[in-house]
Amino acid sequence: MxxxxxxxxxxxxxFYALAARVEAATTAAELGFVACNETRLxxxxxxxxxVTLSQARGPWLAAHSGLADPDPNxxxxxxxxxxxxxxxxxxxxxxxxxxxLPLSPEMLGEELAAAWGEWLPAHVWIxxxxxxxxxxxxxLFLARDHAWPTTLVPDGADxxxxxxxxxxxxxxxxxxxxxxxxxxxxxxxGTGRRLRYALAALLLVLxxxxxxxxxxxxxxxxxxxxxxxxPREGVIHRMxxxxxxxxxxxxxxxxxxxTTLRNRLxxxxxxxxxxxxxxxQAAQQAIESQNAKADLGMxxxxxxxxxxxxxxxxxxxxxxxxxxxxxxxxVYSDPDDWGGRxxxxxxxxxLLADPHALGVRxxxxxxxxxxxxxxxxxxxxxxxxxxxPLDARLDYAGYQPVEAPNGVASxxxxxxxEGTPPGARIGLQGTARxxxxxxxxxxxxxxxxxxxxxxxxxx
Numbered sequence: 001m002x003x004x005x006x007x008x009x010x011x012x013x014x015f016y017a018l019a020a021r022v023e024a025a026t027t028a029a030e031l032g033f034v035a036c037n038e039t040r041l042x043x044x045x046x047x048x049x050x051v052t053l054s055q056a057r058g059p060w061l062a063a064h065s066g067l068a069d070p071d072p073n074x075x076x077x078x079x080x081x082x083x084x085x086x087x088x089x090x091x092x093x094x095x096x097x098x099x100x101l102p103l104s105p106e107m108l109g110e111e112l113a114a115a116w117g118e119w120l121p122a123h124v125w126i127x128x129x130x131x132x133x134x135x136x137x138x139x140l141f142l143a144r145d146h147a148w149p150t151t152l153v154p155d156g157a158d159x160x161x162x163x164x165x166x167x168x169x170x171x172x173x174x175x176x177x178x179x180x181x182x183x184x185x186x187x188x189x190g191t192g193r194r195l196r197y198a199l200a201a202l203l204l205v206l207x208x209x210x211x212x213x214x215x216x217x218x219x220x221x222x223x224x225x226x227x228x229x230x231p232r233e234g235v236i237h238r239m240x241x242x243x244x245x246x247x248x249x250x251x252x253x254x255x256x257x258x259t260t261l262r263n264r265l266x267x268x269x270x271x272x273x274x275x276x277x278x279x280x281q282a283a284q285q286a287i288e289s290q291n292a293k294a295d296l297g298m299x300x301x302x303x304x305x306x307x308x309x310x311x312x313x314x315x316x317x318x319x320x321x322x323x324x325x326x327x328x329x330x331v332y333s334d335p336d337d338w339g340g341r342x343x344x345x346x347x348x349x350x351l352l353a354d355p356h357a358l359g360v361r362x363x364x365x366x367x368x369x370x371x372x373x374x375x376x377x378x379x380x381x382x383x384x385x386x387x388x389p390l391d392a393r394l395d396y397a398g399y400q401p402v403e404a405p406n407g408v409a410s411x412x413x414x415x416x417x418e419g420t421p422p423g424a425r426i427g428l429q430g431t432a433r434x435x436x437x438x439x440x441x442x443x444x445x446x447x448x449x450x451x452x453x454x455x456x457x458x459x
Contacts, residue, residue, distance in 0.1 A: 014041045015164060022167055028052075028175045032063025035140055035168050042161050046121055049141040051084040052176070059084040062138065076119050083112055084139050091128040092136045099165050101126040102148065103141075121145045127165035131173025138172050140165065206442030211435050214370040216413070217406060218362035218380055218432035220390075220424055222353030223416055226326070228253060230343040231319040239335040244427065246355070247324045254338070254349060256320040265313040272306035279303045328352040331426060358424055360392050362413040362432045363404035369447060370411070371436035372397040378415050382423070382430035391418045394434065 018034075018041050025031040036048040050063040061077035064070040071077060086108055091101055103124040105113035120143045127140040234256035241253055282299040324330065332338070332350030343349070360380050364370040371394075378392040392415040404410040413434070417424060 017041060018164060019167055022171050025171065025175070028062065028172070031168070031171055031175055033068070036063045036065040039140075039142070039161070039164070042164065043142070045142045045144040047141075047143050049080055050138055051080055051141065052138045053084065053088055053136060059088070059139075079112070079115055079119055080141065083108060086112065087126065088136065088139070091126060091139060094128060099128055099130065099169075100162055101128070123147050127161070127168070129165065129169035129172045131169055131177060133173070135173075135177070137169065137177045140168065206440060206445075208441045209438055210441050210444055212369070212371065212437060212439050212444060213433050213435045214364065214368045216362045216364045216368070216370065216410075216432050216434060217404065218360050218413075218430055220380070220382070220417070220426055220428045220430075221359050221361045221414075222329075222331075222351075222355065222357055222426055223359035223395075223414075224354040224357040225331075226328075226352045227348055228322065228324075228330070228332075228350045228352055230256070230345060230347045230349060231322065232256070232316065233345050234320070234343060236338045236341045236343060236349075237320075239332070239338050241330055242335065243330070243332050243350075245330055247328065247330050247352070249324055249326050251324045252321045253324055253330055253352075254322040256322070256343075262317060265310065265317055268306065268310045268313050272303070272310050275299070275303040275306045322349070324352055326352065329355045329426060353426055355426060356420070358417040358420075358426070359395070360390075360413075360415045360417060360432060362415070362434070363402075363406075363408070363410035364397070364413055364434065365404075365408050365410050366401050369436075369451075370397075370413075370434055372411065372413070377435045379433045379435070380417070380430055381433070382428050384428060385423050386430075388421075388423060390421050390424055392416060392432070393418065 018038060021034045021038055022031065025034055032050045035050050039045075039048060045065075048065040049061060051059050052062040053059055059081040060072040061070050061080055062072075072081070083103075087101065087103070090107070094101060103126050105116045108116070120141075122145060124141060124143040125148055127142065128136045129138040129140060130136050237255045237257045239254050241247055241251070247253065279296070279299040279302070282296040285295065329352070330350055331353050338349070360378065362378075364372070374394060374396055376394040378394055380390040380392055382388075382390070394413060394415045396414055398412040401409045401411055413432075415432075
């Protein structure tokens with residue numbers, strides 16, 4: 001932004017030209033650039049700096065002559081901020097007729113004055129930028145090597161500079177510190193009225209109707225599932241299908257070790273063959289001799305005994321292959337955890353679940369005020385799809401607390417997922433929100449403190 005050549009113009013014309021630039025500024029950065037660089041239209045100086053007096057952040061360098069974007073963290077900027085912090089109160093006490101402060105090292109104290117020669121020339125004016133509320137929003141430092149005038153001529157450039165400081169202050173207040181309509185109304189209200197308004201607003205917030213809810217850990221399950229258990233005692237030889245695999249009715253799910261049974265079956269089959277030969281020989285002898293008929297009955301009984309034993313062992317061998325009783329998804333843990341693992345008769349190996357009948361299983365901590373009534377609405381937020389919640393209904397809640405996967409004593413909740421959501425599958429984890437009755441926000445916020453006070457005091 002280049003200033004027009006107005007060196008031949010009068011002080012008043014230069015003042016109005018600069019005022020037009022101030023009026024055209026739409027941001028605090030533009031106004032700071034004009035104040036630090038184009039004030040040369042009125043007076044000559046070597047360097048200018050604009051330090052804003054922010055209540056939240058404190059003083060910091062907002063603009064500087066010759067720089068488009070000054071860094072407020074440089075040693076020079078930090079030193080200027082410290083100077084502004086020290087003389088801010090003195091600038092606020094200046095009379096309205098002379099809003100300028102000639103700065104000298106004696107005003108800064110020993111530590112700040114020691115660095116004066118490194119950062120500033122000998123003669124410095126500070127113009128407080130004051131808004132309509134008479135609060136100082138920023139300080140404009142103007143520094144040069146030759147002295148500033150001690151007497152101001154009404155038509156001179158230095159006098160116009162004082163008028164310009166008021167214009168800068170009003171513009172800075174409009175862009176940075178101008179309060180909103182709500183802030184002006186709040187400031188006009190007295191302390192007592194503010195307190196009443198705050199209490200009324202708090203009461204209204206506490207009376208906002210909300211629905212009670214509790215967030216509990218949950219997972220997606222099947223509402224129609226069958227337990228796949230070991231039909232006999234033995235050792236798992238291998239798992240025939242992978243976890244969460246769709247299977248058909250009659251498909252082999254797992255196999256038990258068959259070494260011992262097949263050896264027993266082979267021995268029994270050999271004994272059955274021997275008994276068959278002996279029975280055949282006894283039948284031939286019974287034709288030739290009446291005394292051999294008694295031996296034929298014993299041989300036939302022995303053959304039948306061996307035959308029953310072979311059939312029994314064959315049925316046991318058939319049980320070594322654990323098959324699916326119906327179509328579904330076979331759900332179990334890692335196959336490597338089952339290989340070579342001994343099992344007892346009836347021990348659970350996995351679940352055969354129906355993937356089309358999805359439900360939710362959740363664990364409600366005993367200390368949580370959860371709605372355990374059947375039919376309570378549930379919303380399930382899956383970890384893999386937190387933005388696509390699932391709607392469900394609570395079917396029942398267990399009466400006896402159990403240990404949840406997170407180690408907390410909890411009631412087991414089971415519900416049914418409504419519809420057929422495409423992203424849901426058995427085994428997904430998430431969080432379920434169990435909704436209860438309608439109440440007010442104040443009760444929802446204070447129910448835990450009230451429960452703690454009641455348990456402590458017994459009231």
